[in-house]
Amino acid sequence: MRLGALEAGGTKMVCAVGNEHGEIVDRISIPTETPEITVPKLISYFAEKEIEALGIGCFGPIDLNRNSKTYGCITTTPKLAWKNYNMAGTFKEALHIPVGFDTDVNGSALGEATWGITKGLENSMYITVGTGVGAGIIANGKVLHGMLHPEGGHLLLAKHPKDTFEGTCPYHKNCLEGLAAGPAIEARWGKKGFELADRSEVWELEAYYIAQALVDYIMVLSPQRIVLGGGVMHQEHLLPLVREEVKRQLAGYIETTELDHIEQYIVLPSLNDNQGIMGALKLGLDEYQLEKIG
Amino acid sequence: MRLGALEAGGTKMVCAVGNEHGEIVDRISIPTETPEITVPKLISYFAEKEIEALGIGCFGPIDLNRNSKTYGCITTTPKLAWKNYNMAGTFKEALHIPVGFDTDVNGSALGEATWGITKGLENSMYITVGTGVGAGIIANGKVLHGMLHPEGGHLLLAKHPKDTFEGTCPYHKNCLEGLAAGPAIEARWGKKGFELADRSEVWELEAYYIAQALVDYIMVLSPQRIVLGGGVMHQEHLLPLVREEVKRQLAGYIETTELDHIEQYIVLPSLNDNQGIMGALKLGLDEYQLEKIG
Numbered sequence: 001m002r003l004g005a006l007e008a009g010g011t012k013m014v015c016a017v018g019n020e021h022g023e024i025v026d027r028i029s030i031p032t033e034t035p036e037i038t039v040p041k042l043i044s045y046f047a048e049k050e051i052e053a054l055g056i057g058c059f060g061p062i063d064l065n066r067n068s069k070t071y072g073c074i075t076t077t078p079k080l081a082w083k084n085y086n087m088a089g090t091f092k093e094a095l096h097i098p099v100g101f102d103t104d105v106n107g108s109a110l111g112e113a114t115w116g117i118t119k120g121l122e123n124s125m126y127i128t129v130g131t132g133v134g135a136g137i138i139a140n141g142k143v144l145h146g147m148l149h150p151e152g153g154h155l156l157l158a159k160h161p162k163d164t165f166e167g168t169c170p171y172h173k174n175c176l177e178g179l180a181a182g183p184a185i186e187a188r189w190g191k192k193g194f195e196l197a198d199r200s201e202v203w204e205l206e207a208y209y210i211a212q213a214l215v216d217y218i219m220v221l222s223p224q225r226i227v228l229g230g231g232v233m234h235q236e237h238l239l240p241l242v243r244e245e246v247k248r249q250l251a252g253y254i255e256t257t258e259l260d261h262i263e264q265y266i267v268l269p270s271l272n273d274n275q276g277i278m279g280a281l282k283l284g285l286d287e288y289q290l291e292k293i294g
Numbered sequence: 295m296r297l298g299a300l301e302a303g304g305t306k307m308v309c310a311v312g313n314e315h316g317e318i319v320d321r322i323s324i325p326t327e328t329p330e331i332t333v334p335k336l337i338s339y340f341a342e343k344e345i346e347a348l349g350i351g352c353f354g355p356i357d358l359n360r361n362s363k364t365y366g367c368i369t370t371t372p373k374l375a376w377k378n379y380n381m382a383g384t385f386k387e388a389l390h391i392p393v394g395f396d397t398d399v400n401g402s403a404l405g406e407a408t409w410g411i412t413k414g415l416e417n418s419m420y421i422t423v424g425t426g427v428g429a430g431i432i433a434n435g436k437v438l439h440g441m442l443h444p445e446g447g448h449l450l451l452a453k454h455p456k457d458t459f460e461g462t463c464p465y466h467k468n469c470l471e472g473l474a475a476g477p478a479i480e481a482r483w484g485k486k487g488f489e490l491a492d493r494s495e496v497w498e499l500e501a502y503y504i505a506q507a508l509v510d511y512i513m514v515l516s517p518q519r520i521v522l523g524g525g526v527m528h529q530e531h532l533l534p535l536v537r538e539e540v541k542r543q544l545a546g547y548i549e550t551t552e553l554d555h556i557e558q559y560i561v562l563p564s565l566n567d568n569q570g571i572m573g574a575l576k577l578g579l580d581e582y583q584l585e586k587i588g
Binding site for chain 1: 369370416417431434436445447449465468513514543550
């Protein structure tokens with residue numbers, strides 16, 4: 001069957017057509033401007049593709065509560081043009097097909113869990129460390145929403161004793177995103193991450209914060225595997241540092257087979273940066289099955 | 295139907311008989327000594343009660359992986375006499391009935407979710423702050439195990455700038471349990487919690503750490519309600535401080551109806567300290583249904 005997928009990000013919208021096997025047959029990318037400018041372009045792309053359902057992985061925060069009047073809307077985002085925009089509802093009304101809707105990182109977590117490196121695991125996580133930090137979670141076999149949805153990038157962390165940087169998050173002085181996302185690296189060191197590739201102190205500190213967050217995720221969620229994606233993880237020397245630092249900070253408190261093989265436990269994405277768009281396909285497929293089959 | 299329930303703690307074993315409605319008809323408490331001394335007493339209690347299944351909520355860490363050779367065992371506990379003890383297997387062999395097995399705090403989370411204040415919610419948490427700190431989690435409608443099981447007491451926290459106390463945890467200098475459990479209060483202030491009831495600085499610091507952990511749980515899990523139990527929470531002035539401090543540390547980043555009514559969001563247990571033993575009944579019931587009905 002033909003499925004549409006939309007990865008809705010703050011800077012670009014990736015639209016694709018694929019099928020229930022996760023195969024993508026067409027794709028375009030459109031810059032994110034205002035809903036008035038951008039959404040008609042997205043709708044006209046999908047309208048002529050004869051898709052039977054659409055899945056949307058969307059930047060947040062978003063309302064995922066199906067009993068809520070604002071289900072399917074973007075809520076308190078700092079991208080003001082999109083604040084309170086009814087994302088799922090607009091596409092459902094325009095295309096007359098089932099529209100699945102979740103966070104962008106839950107989409108990536110679902111993509112990896114359906115066709116990638118966390119396939120077959122009931123409990124896994126996908127974390128992106130880039131312009132922001134986000135966490136998507138599969139718990140007991142399903143994407144996790146709860147009261148709202150995970151906001152794992154705003155986990156509060158202990159500052160490194162030598163780090164005097166104040167953090168970039170306007171809400172929290174010591175959250176993961178504010179201390180370790182791309183903009184925090186640039187603000188702390190005065191250069192972009194890729195320009196700092198040979199500065200070991202940059203990546204040791206980065207590993208310290210990412211690892212501390214991973215330790216906390218392990219203590220709370222006990223995922224069976226953790227996937228670390230996003231632009232910052234393109235620094236290839238970072239992942240081994242994170243693994244080492246996770247072991248150091250766990251300090252032997254938890255002993256599992258998974259942690260004994262940490263290079264298979266904390267891993268990079270496996271779907272060639274298609275995890276998000278493939279996850280959106282699965283969101284569309286799941287919504288189709290929910291509406292048509294029940 | 296008649297169900298057995300065992301709440302296995304480090305200082306005492308609570309045994310009860312009840313039914314599938316959570317009603318308890320008989321109960322005894324036996325001190326926790328070694329398995330050789332204690333377990334025969336537990337077995338002889340249950341053996342004559344004509345129960346059809348037994349549920350055990352057990353101190354940990356424990357092995358909950360049904361595919362593991364050591365499923366049902368206590369694993370790396372500092373209570374050395376119980377290390378590697380096959381808890382579930384011993385009772386199953388002696389009583390020839392289905393034996394459900396989970397952590398003590400998952401048991402309490404399940405008790406509250408089945409008959410208490412989190413009934414009907416797909417996502418909730420039960421946290422105990424007492425001699426130790428533990429977290430039980432219901433995620434997507436089921437108790438959460440994952441790779442091992444949650445160890446939420448060992449969440450790493452940012453120290454309060456004025457707190458010079460080193461923490462009591464032998465593994466982590468700044469985990470929740472080491473900074474905020476009963477023994478940490480006593481070690482930091484030189485007196486037990488109940489002797490410090492009128493010292494506001496004690497409870498402000500305690501609220502600071504518990505609230506920080508709750509903020510992190512909210513960022514990761516997004517529970518629909520959080521139940522705070524355990525001996526430390528018997529200080530009645532603590533809960534309002536925790537609620538205030540959660541709001542302060544969240545700093546408005548997350549806006550939900552639940553957080554707007556925080557006195558209904560962060561709550562005390564509702565089952566008169568029977569949440570653990572009632573949860574164990576439910577563990578027994580669930581295992582019976584799994585084995586007999588499938």
